[in-house]
Amino acid sequence: MDFQSPDQGASPAEEARGRPLVEVALESIWHSREISRADLARKLEVSRSTASELAAELLDTGLVAEGGDGPSRGGRRPILLRFQDEAHxxxxxxxxxxxxxxxxxxxxxxxxxxxxxxxxxxxxxxxxxxxxxxxxxxxxxxxxxxxxxxxxxxxxxxxxxxxxxxxxxxxxxxxxxxxxxxxxxxxxxxxxxxxxxxxANLGALAERWWGGGRGLDHFTFIKLATGIGAGLIFRGQIYRGATNAAGEIGHISIDPRGEPCVCGNRGCLVTFVGGDALVRKAETLVAENPGSLLAERCISPGSIEEAALLRDPVAMQLVREAAQHLGVAIAGLLNLLNPGAVILGGSMARLKEDLLVPLRETVVRRTLVSSVAASEIRVSDLGPQxxxxxxxxxxxxxxxxxxxxxxxxxxxxxxxxx
Amino acid sequence: MDFQSPDQGASPAEEARGRPLVEVALESIWHSREISRADLARKLEVSRSTASELAAELLDTGLVAEGGDGPSRGGRRPILLRFQDEAHxxxxxxxxxxxxxxxxxxxxxxxxxxxxxxxxxxxxxxxxxxxxxxxxxxxxxxxxxxxxxxxxxxxxxxxxxxxxxxxxxxxxxxxxxxxxxxxxxxxxxxxxxxxxxxxANLGALAERWWGGGRGLDHFTFIKLATGIGAGLIFRGQIYRGATNAAGEIGHISIDPRGEPCVCGNRGCLVTFVGGDALVRKAETLVAENPGSLLAERCISPGSIEEAALLRDPVAMQLVREAAQHLGVAIAGLLNLLNPGAVILGGSMARLKEDLLVPLRETVVRRTLVSSVAASEIRVSDLGPQxxxxxxxxxxxxxxxxxxxxxxxxxxxxxxxxx
DNA sequence: TGCACTTTGTTCGCCTACCGAACAAAGTAG
DNA sequence: CTACTTTGTTCGGTAGGCGAACAAAGTGCA
Missing domain, CATH: 3.30.420.40 (ATPase, nucleotide binding domain)
Known part of the structure; x- marks a missing residue:
């Protein structure tokens, strides 16, 4: 066995130097929305004199402006630096x-x-x-x-x-x-x-910044649509895998004896809850239940969602079954990745608890550690945008x-x- | 919908400043094993004068020593700085x-x-x-x-x-x-x-530094033993999940109608290829095939491995079946995480191709993209240590x-x- | 109201890490 | 032997950040 060193990732030169302090300051002000020079100094752990210089530099860019005085904390009132959200x-x-x-x-x-x-x-x-x-x-x-x-x-x-x-x-x-x-x-x-x-990656990013993933360094976003994709956030950043193919959760097999999938595998998650599969199942069920709301117009994932919102029994049965199948895949995901949360977006997100209740039930029955089973599963509240x-x-x-x-x-x- | 900023991870103060240059230099010399001051300067992208100072500082610690001259590249021969592997x-x-x-x-x-x-x-x-x-x-x-x-x-x-x-x-x-x-x-x-x-995490770390994971920023190590655990390397580092429970690949269900597992789920991977499951299946098979090498002594994962190495048909059948079940789980893992490689360690690693051939066959049949199916699956060569x-x-x-x-x-x- | 005490923001000299130029030492190539 | 490289050191310069000191502007208590 020949022992060699592991290859290095980033060049040591990049690793050594931190980012320019101005950039960190800018980001920090963005996060704070408005902050005094003194608070900025504390946050960046630099002296007040340095914070003052940084502020001067950033004021020049137009991305930051002085906006009124803040409340006194027992001394002189601070001048607030405000990030200019409308600058671009x-x-x-x-x-x-x-x-x-x-x-x-x-x-x-x-x-x-x-x-x-x-x-x-x-x-x-x-x-x-x-x-x-x-x-x-x-x-x-x-x-x-x-x-x-x-x-x-x-x-x-x-x-x-x-x-x-x-x-x-x-x-x-x-x-x-x-x-x-x-x-x-x-x-x-x-x-x-x-x-x-x-x-799916960008859906995950939106959740990380503005949705249910705020404050979570590890979570998974699942986009339900024609296909099913997952966006994985690790250490606060999008994880793309070795060849940018990570997140293909739709083609995980949840039943080795299930129907064949276009991908060659059997019993893939998409064959249970993909857009086409849902429509096909709906058509079968509607033939048996002509009274369903779904019988009225062309069946699509969108119309199934709406019918379920109107509490159509056929649509709700479809959703329940989909949730259970999704639950099997998500249970596996929780065991393997232990994300802080799973956030569902796409065609069924508006159903909320109708989707989540049967899903969580399946997950709890199928995960090892209680802490993992307790992992939050939510729907996105960012909507179609x-x-x-x-x-x-x-x-x-x-x-x-x-x-x-x-x-x-x-x-x-x-x-x-x- | 209320828009707020995503929480920040590391304090901006830590983020701003790079690591002390001496530390980066030390690590760099470790990686190079031996390197001249001039080369160090080029590698770290600092001036030669700075590299000289860093060298002086590191020589004081005893972790680095001067060791002879290197070959000339058309000018004065460089003095090599050598990392002292035996210092500790x-x-x-x-x-x-x-x-x-x-x-x-x-x-x-x-x-x-x-x-x-x-x-x-x-x-x-x-x-x-x-x-x-x-x-x-x-x-x-x-x-x-x-x-x-x-x-x-x-x-x-x-x-x-x-x-x-x-x-x-x-x-x-x-x-x-x-x-x-x-x-x-x-x-x-x-x-x-x-x-x-x-x-499993540390097995993965060993592979990253000294084994089949060298140079790979994304790969998975799977430890086969009584239990089955996975160590996930993302961006060159161990990934632990939100509550340090990541890698529980053994309790991923690969068959919703399989046997119940201690964890409450059905058809978990361990119920197919865990140490206890293997021994139980071996006992059943041995009863039917008393001529097997396995009949001679107490059955354990280790004895099954050895019998298979001696090409005992019963043991080899056990291994083949285990490989196929493992293949289902690994196919799912490849679809979801797209690692650069999967490295198998533990009780069956010595079997090499006898394990890998049926495993790869299952995986190829069960993964979406050809690039993912081409993901390397190997056994560890670090052995029991x-x-x-x-x-x-x-x-x-x-x-x-x-x-x-x-x-x-x-x-x-x-x-x-x- | 006055006085002691805080906090903020600025100024200014200082310190340190790093740079670049210059140079000696030690090599190569013709 | 000469011209040219490369290495490693020396040394003065520079810039970014720090700390001390201070004025400005507040609070709170007698």
Whole structure:
């Protein structure tokens, strides 16, 4: 046996130096929303004199401004430094399997404008690209000064994303696109950086910043739709695996004797709770129960959700069974990963307890340690905007962590280059 | 919906400043084994003058020494700085369910002395503690100057470890221990820091540093024994989950209609390939096939492994079936986590291809993307010493990352306090 | 109201870690 | 032997951060 050293990850040079203090200060002020120089000094563990200098530097960038005095704590009243949430806007794009949604947000993740349109994304690359630009122009046009203030564009796609070559799309999942996303067009049209990631990952990111994942360093977001994907947050960050293929929870087998799946396996989770499987089962059940609300119109995951909200027995049975199957997979996930929470988003999130009760029941019966069984399972409360918001959040997180990536933010760490 | 900021992880103060340059230099020299000042400067991206100063400081600690000249590259020959692997020794303890093993290693992970003894650890806390001390005294006695050079002690336990209170043991897994490990004794007896972690985690760590996981930032180590545990390496580090319960792969259900398990679930992986399950199945098979090698003596996971190595048909059938069941669980793991490799250790690792061939076959049939199916599945080549080596490696990794934890290394970053 | 005490924010000199230029030492290549 | 490299050291310079001191602006109690 030959003993060698483990290869090193990041270059030691990067590891050694901390980030520039201004950047940390900026991020810190963003987190605090408003903070005095003295508090900033305490938070960053630097002297007050240094905090003062940092403040001066940040005031120059326009990202921070002085906003009134804070309450006295027994001495002189502090001058509050306030992060300027409106200094820039971000465009978030959610490109699903059969729809496109776009949102304009500010730097606090507030959705200023949002719009959505159904489209056969999977089969129509050029039409989809045109649609994205049309919707983007529309929403940006509705925000005053958006063009000037646009910081960057984030795009969520329902396909694995190689984050070394993010403009390339998986040819297995979206064959008609032939691997070419064409998102360079956006960069050229708007003149800002463009970032792309998988939709389940970005859903998870949105939960981490604005939803049920706040304060949790380890949790899992599960997106229920035509396909089923998981976004894994580890140590507060998106985990992508060795080849950016992590999170394919839909193709975990929960029954070795189950129906064959397109992937070659048997009894995959999608064959029980995927969009197509649900519709197929619904059609069978409706044939037996013609009185169901579902008999009235074309059956889709959306119509099943609505029927269940109206307490249609057939729809509710479908949901209950789906929850139980989901429970088996989630129990396995809890045993293996021990996340702090599991957050469900997508087509069934609006059902809340109708989905969660049978799900939790299955999970408790199927997990080892009580602490794991006690893991919180919730539905997302970010609604249909969640994914687009996540795309926007990707840009925001990068801007705060590494302002140098954004020429539009010049003034802070301008000399960084690359 | 109320928008708030995500909580911050590490304090911004820690985040801002990089590690002290001396520490980075020390780690860098360890990785290089020997390196000139000029090369060190290039590697750390500092000036040669700074590298010279760092070298001077490290020479004082005794952890680095000048060792001869290197080859010229067209100019003056460099003086090589050599990391002193023998400057300290580390004690690694592997406390399994039914045995104790201890190893003394140097700072390069070389096992200098090793010994092992069977013991009913689970049921005999005080006897186990005495045994550990006896074995530790014995192995340390066989290494000249060990007492003086001892840097720290690492302990691997077959139980989840809360890494805020590492001396506490799980009362569910080891009820007889009543939560108290008593490892403080070791700290007092030898006067060095003691660190504890779960055995599968430390097996994974050993693979990351010295085994099949070198250079892989994302992989999974699976320990097959009485229980089945997984050690997950994410971003080059051990992943422990939200409550240190991650890696319980043994209680993932691979068949919802399978036999009930002690954990309350049905068809858990352990009910197919756990030590007890294997022995039970072997007994059934032996009754039908009295000619098997297994009929000759008491059946245990170890004897099954040996019979299979001797190509006993009954044992090989057991192994094949176990591999297939393991394959189902591993396929799920690959879909979900997309690790760069899966490394198998423990009671069946010696079987190599006899285990891997049927396993890989199952996995390929059961994973979605070809890139995931191509994920390497290997057996560990660290042998029975792997876990104790991992315990030792835990101490080594901490010493290199944070020398301030080790009073015995004083001279470097001595003022750190804590 | 006055006085003692706090807290904030700024100024200014100082200290330390690191840099760059210069140089001697020790090699290679023709 | 000469021209050119590379290594390692020396030494003065610089910039980023610190601490002490101080003015400004508050609180609380007699």
């Amino acid at each position: 806007v971000i465009l978030g794009v959610d490109m699903g399997a059969s729809h496109v949604a776009v949102a304009v947000t500010d730097l606090r993740g507030r959705v200023l404008v949002w719009t959505e349109e159904a489209h056969p994304v999977r089969d129509d690359p050029s039409g989809t690209r045109a649609l994205i630009i049309r919707l983007a122009d529309e929403v940006l046009g509705r925000v005053p000064g958006a063009a000037r203030r646009l910081l960057g564009i984030g795009i969520a796609v329902a396909s694995p994303v190689d984050h070394l070559d993010p403009l390339h799309l998986s040819e297995t999942v979206l064959p008609a696109w032939k691997g070419r996303s064409g998102f360079e067009l956006l960069r050229e049209r708007y003149g800002v950086p463009v970032f792309v990631d998988n939709d 969640g994914i687009a918001l996540g795309a926007s959040t990707l840009v925001l997180s990068l801007a705060l962590a590494n302002p140098a990536l954004f020429p539009g933010m010049r003034g802070i760490a301008a000399g960084e280059g690359r | 020794v580390i004690l690694g303890v592997d406390m399994g369910a039914s045995h104790v093993a201890v190893a003394v290693t140097d700072l390069r992970g070389r096992v200098l002395v090793w010994t092992e003894e069977a013991h009913p650890v689970r049921d005999d806390p005080s006897g186990t503690r005495a045994l550990i001390i006896r074995l530790a005294d014995e192995v340390l006695g066989r290494v000249p100057g060990a007492a003086r050079r001892l840097l720290g002690i690492g302990i691997a336990v077959a139980s989840p470890v809360d890494h805020l209170d590492p001396l506490h043991l799980s009362e569910t897994v080891l009820p007889a221990w009543k939560g108290r490990s008593g490892f403080e004794l070791l700290r007092e007896r030898y006067g060095v820091p003691v660190f504890v972690d779960n055995d 792997g876990i104790a080596l991992g315990a030792s490696t835990l101490v080594l990794s901490l010493a290199l990352a944070n020398p301030a934890l080790f009073p015995g290394m004083r001279g470097i970053a001595a003022g750190e306090g804590r």
